[in-house]
Amino acid sequence: MAKSKTQKGFALNKLLSRLKNDDKFTSATELRDELETRLVAMRHEAVSHPLSNPVLELAHDLSERLAAGHISVDLLTELVQLVSVEAFADRAERVGDYVGLAGIDENKAKLSVLFNNLAQKEVATDIANGMAIKTGELVSFSEFQKRIEREAFGIVITAHPTFGLTKEHYQALAQLAADENSAGQVLSEQEIDGLNQLVIENSHEPDQKIDLLAEHAQAMLAIESIQQAMREIYDVALNVAAELYPENWTELSPKILSIASWVGYDLDGRTDITWATTLHTRLKVQVVQLRYYITALSKIMIDRNTDQDELGTTLALIKSRVSLALHVAEKETSFFGQSATTEDALKEISRSIASDDGARLVQTAELIEALNRAISLTEDDGLKRCLIILRSEIANYGLASSHMHVRLNSVQLHNAIRKNIGMEGEPDDPGRRRGNFRALSSLLDEVRPIRINFGSLSAEHTTAKRMFMLIAQMIKYVDASRPIRFLIAECDTPFTILTALYYAKYFGVDEHLDISPLFETGTALERGSEVIAELLDNEHYLAYVKNRGRLCIQTGFSDAGRYLGQVSASLAIERLHMKLARLLADRKVTGVEVVIFDTHGESMGRGAHPVSFADRLKYVSSPMTRSLFAKNEIPLKQEVSFQGGDGYLYFGTPKLALTTVTRLLEHALGQPEVDEDDPFYTNTDYSLDFFLSLKGFHEATLENKDYASLLGSFSTNLLYQTGSRKSKRQHEKHHGIDRGHPSQIRAIPHNAILQQLGYLANTAGGFGTAISRDLDAFVKLHGESDRVRRFMDMVSYAKGLSSLNTPEAYASLFNPRYWLAKAYAVKHTERARDQLRLSNLVGVTGRYDGMSRMLQSFRQDAIHLHRGLDALTADGQEKVFPFDTRRRINLIILHIVRLCLIQEIFLLSMRIPSFATRDDLNLDDLVQDILAMEIPSALEELKATFPVHEGQTNFSAKDYGEPSDYSDNETRDYSEEHQKIFAPIEELYDLCRRVSVGISNSIGAHG
Template sequence: MKTVADLKERLKSLHQQTSETPLFNPVFQLSLDLSRELEAGELTLDQIEGMICELETAALEDRAGRTRRLLDLPQDADSSIGPDFADFGAFREHWEQPRLHTVFTAHPTFLLTPDQATSLASATTGDGSVADAACTATEDRPAVTLDYEHARAMRAIGHAQDARDTIVSELLSGAAIKWPERWRDLKALPFRFATWVGYDMDGRTDIKWFDSIGFRLAEKAERLRRYVAKLEGIDSGHTLLATLHPALAYAEERAADFAQDLSEPEALSDAANRLTADHDHKLLSLTPVIAALEEEAQHAAEARAVQLLTLASAMRADGLGMGWIHFRVNAKQLHNAIRRRIEGGDKIDIGSKGALAVLRKMVRDVEPLRVNFGALAIEASTAIRQFLAMAQILHHVDADAPIRMLVAECEQPSTVMAALYYAKLFGIEDKVDVSPLFETETALEHGGRFLDALLQEEEYRTYARGRGRVCIQTGFSDAGRFVGQVPASLAIERLQGRMADAMRANALTGVAALVFNTHGESMGRGAHPASFRDRLEWPLSPWARSRFARGRIRLEPEVSFQGGDGYQFFETPELARATLRQIADYEWTEHAENDPDPFYTRTDLSLDFYRAIRGHQREHLESQTYSRAITAFGLGLLNSTGSRVSRRQSDVAADRTMNLRQIRAIPHNAILQQLGYPVNVIAGIGAAVEGNEEEIAQLIESSPRGRQLMRLARSANSLASIKTVAAYGELFNSAYWASRTYRGTEEGISYACQALADYLTTDDRNGVFRRLVSRLRVDALKFHKLLDHLPAEEPLPEREQVRRTLGVLQALRLTLFKHMFIRAVALPGFSRANDISRDDVLEMVFTLRIEDALAQMRRAFPTHFPQIANFEMDESSDWPDDSGEGYGPIGRDYIDPIERAYSLSLRITGAIANHFGAHG
């Protein structure tokens, strides 16, 4: 078996055996066939790499096809945008408010290399084929640093800005034909863009405060550069260039100042004083520039007026930056900060009514304080430092664009009041939107009461009216991990409905509700894979929208496009236009009162359905079986895909007891994909309908929301394989290794197999996987009974081929793991050093801490060491009397193959993620 076609054909024939032997595992058997050939020298790692490259290419092509369907490419470039309006007033109302706020976030999802992203984009908009050049060796992947993430975010936003300009220009041109006397009054604002890359401090300490200031200054310079280029394209001698050119030069100089290490007081003082000093070219507001462009457009020829108004629209949307910015801190960081301002604060319960009463008075009576960069430099509290940084940005970079303050794990009104206190203390409450994040099970469960209590606070209501909006953030990553993706979406929409009720009850219908739904691109993190309509409705359903509409509350929807996966929609200007047109053309639907969705009226069924799935997911999360299986390989199944660490540090022994809370949501969900079964999407649905399949099926089929839920579950199920999960458990089966060479076969590895069998007799992972697989299988049988009562979906023609491709990828990776295990146990014994024993190194290999294991192996068996010939000695020596080859053969035969096999396995990780459509 030397080709991918051979492997697929072999897997197909192996699958037929499952009808005879239900416990037979085709994926594991194929890996055994391949492993025997590899260990016998009939198959080489070079040949495996060739097959992996072919499979990587196929995975990118599969992802390109899916993206193409999602964006409905090719689009008709001549078609009108949005609904048809007969009245100019209605047209203005529709397009002068953002159809969507879009935030470019950067959690660890930068799986694709730049070359792969480019190839994928070309395939999406081209003929669908990907060149083999997209295959990238693991060691050639770029380091995903914060600077790398920021650069990719700015690139994606730049393409989004250009796409928005195209849409605005088309709207203006169309309006000029339809309303020739009024079209110049249109102040189109179809989209707003924002980012938190460089400003998100939740869960990380590696971002220095001057990094954030430096990023904001660099963004200002980049945006001014783009404005200048646009205006020069309209008129190279335009009078406003005399304002913008010097402002650009000044911004570039200040950005260069803050790109340096400003840890030393002298360096900071120099840079800060140059930034804070009055200067003729220190542009802090675009308001007069926008007014001048719009005034000129009133009298310009149509073509020139369209260009001027398009530029003015971009300036109104973005301000003096590539977009708005979101700072983010954790609630605990705010609690620690506010305790400093409360007498006896080190002992007070921040969530108590007493603390809330104190904070209420503090917010009401606070007197603003002046601050400077010195105060920012010496501040030790992360939360206070963020407010100080925001103050300096508003004072010295961009005075117009508001800043979002996202508060993670926010479960108490007092936390928001603490944030409001610091905003008022530093005089920026008129430009800062404090936004609590609801993502944990507790936050979602009690979020309604939280909002009721918060909106009853008079100081908060005054603040919200001043800002013109109430802001919340709902997250799908941790929610999808802790309660499951289906219950998370239902809990989030209930919370959104409670927000609308609370705003109505507290006379806040005159302000907007900004609901930021953060999610990733995969089906396990809140981005529905079936269609762009589903993608937009999944985090903000028609039912939730209707609750705001009933109270006549203007809704400002906001979503994220996360990291490398999300940026793929903006990888090229063409893709960015297609993405924004999909959103612009979508008509936000609302739950009709006269034709209600049965999912919300038959709550006797739907609530029980929701609670049962959530309970099933909680059982998994609390189960030691599930936790041990998911963390059996640590995080070694995954590529490094972000600058934010994926887990806390631990020693070797801790890997055996790693808690799921030690790893973040994205790697947790990514591991589920890599093991072959998206538990957090599928599990629990079957158990929730047991004994009531027919009635639940009728409810789902009669409900738009119910059908949407099932489209998500079916998409995940179409890629899921319980047999694959079982196959990974068999790697730790002592009986398998003991039996593999039982009849005298594979004599060359009999010692290694015996050693593995002996070592794994006390290992728990095989049993853990078997228990988990049994639970998943029972639940899946019940799920398929439900599917039997639902109309069959029309399968995509290539879906079965994708499933077989996934099976081949998994078998190849299992083969590589077996090769690593065999080489690791066959390594000659070595002495304990630095409290690391040979068994510790073996455990590192089994948990895929390969870099650590290789470092210990190379310490024990160095292949590069001083040679006697390196020394010019007068005295002769007969020692050493060997060839000086040392441990070279050990490196060649044992250590290097482990490294190579692991590197190849990580490329398989990328291919599997591409078939799922995203990392995590």
């Protein structure tokens, strides 16, 4: 059961109590409460004053009070910190509620029930939908073994840029949510005080200049926590097995759930990760895992006192074998971790790698065989269990802490194959499509694997071929025990997958590689099943899939959510899932498991349902989809991603990690509750019209130049850098790319911009338009359809965190009339002169008109959405937002403060002295940069143009070879400008970005 609002954890209560009683925030608390009172009153008066905007009016008032000296920047800083701490505490409480936080014993009891059910025979009760009931009769041990040793679910750790807090703040968030420290112990008073001090006294901006190595380190901590949770799960599974199958339980090596990572291996749209970086990252996870195996063996030997017997000798030999392999891995990790290596050094390490002295370990078979012998040498059930858990880990993880996912873009594969087949243009060009396929098929007919070494790998400049070569070397010398997933982004043609298959065969890795197309654009999601159908018609692909025993696809909630809108993307993904199930059933493709990796993230904009973890999993992979695969007897493995700091949070303490993994297994191992009569699926005429209307709204929005104006008003300049991946896409080739198009902003920054503007358009938008087509039909459907209720819960949640008054207030900053009205109010003052000049400069940008038109479209849609939600309430289907009023008020207050700060920055820029054009930059250009909030680059130019001290008065003969009597009496010193203009702009901008973190915490994720 989730905690109620009155059941906050002890540590959270202590945090809020300290915040409430901290004298430092007395004035800030009073200002916050005043703003709330006025905001609520003004919103109530909106019926009588429909043209008013309370957000803008309060921001204007704060701005004028700041200018008059009635409030200070220090007070606003304290207010931002106060509200940010409250948002942080609220987020911690929501994390616990969201996953249904439970203690270790409670989670293990739930797992025990799951594994007991897994051992029971089923009887079909409804052939049509594949539903079944448990009989209480046990399945055979071999069947139970098959079920328990199958990977039913997968976690994929990714490093999308959502490191929106410092590592320490994420740890504090997890510990406050779980009421325990990272070791799983109840927080002590001293630890609580330390967390309170960290959260209250330190601003919440993320670690600056976070790089790939820092991301990888945090990913490794998350993986370590998941592995600890898995050990608990293995223990429960073995306890159940020992009770149900006492004669055979020691034969089990449970897998149940896989752990994978692409941190360091994702090259989609990136040019900053070298092959050596990828290899270094891969070797690091091997070193970590081998060290763990040695530690586990040592602990078993010490705890069980096995030194003097045959068992002790066997375990010592295993430990010695792993230690030899570790020494090799550490040496090679050190080499490839160097920032630069000479050709001679690469030759030397290559010779060392290629020479096999028996120390290298690339297969786990000998370790598992030795552990089997060790298990047979003891009658101690406790010791057996420890050894079996270790055996299970080796069988599951192989020689690394996680499975490996690499990712490229389809363009990188097309560029690699282009010369081989003489391809011009795109592979699906109508006039050349058949010829391209014939040429590629001919290559596949004749392909034979070739040999490569590190020299040929280093010399290769084509990204795709270099990746396949690297995979070949890693399989040969690092780990061949677990498959590697090869993900291909922006994949909408079978040609791309066949190209990958060709290179997999060419470099001899096809038996270890699972090629997985990523479908996330509208075209790819619509054509995805056709792509797979065409591939199954290809003898090479069909043989490959049957040989691998699995067919893998990836569906993306990121770009799909941007192009189609989040919910319509989810529905398109669901349709693809269902089409794939029907396709495989129709083709009678047997003996093949379907693996669907759904890359959704932690925010609504990336597909994470905000109500509960159970809703999140059912939203991403619907019960209807799962039942369709079950009905057609097609094994299905679902994988989901946990992205960056926001995702790793769910594994921040032992209790959180075990709870999260337990919820995943409850979903994966539980029977999907599906209503075959759900009208969303049976009344397809209405459902399809609704989907097409929603999809059309978002596609039109993305192509609307006014939407680009809205996003580009401040672009990503209000955000901190939250990861090593660039906000804008990197390209191997630049031809034909519209740099100003919203698609060139990555999905997470795109979502984050919407958060920072105050309207979650890609989640809440479009629904009013779709609902208004037939309001009565919608209300009826909502009442009868679980699927519709689930996605509407997400929509209403997003709407509750949105306020169109907020982006309209930001747009007003570019409205000349707004600044003219302000100037008229203060008349003959220096501030009025600044506002008059500003009115002309914002008019030059032309942004207001475009932003205003876009927001007008959103407003019309929102009116219809409100009517729809009101109709649900009138019908007794009330939508209750899962957050309180204070959370929403605090979110709006953060926007009010930042609007005030931005106004002051704009006005300060009007006081920058004129200067002669330098390096093609003039004053108006620089001010326009400031109006776009490109503050760091603008300040850099200003400080170079207006130095604090300039001029030289000592021209000595010693220095210059001859005397000089000249003295520059007009030394230029711009200290006053630095003090009164540049430094205040910098301070205000820093506070603007601190507001962005508070907003992210209020919503629950960055982007």
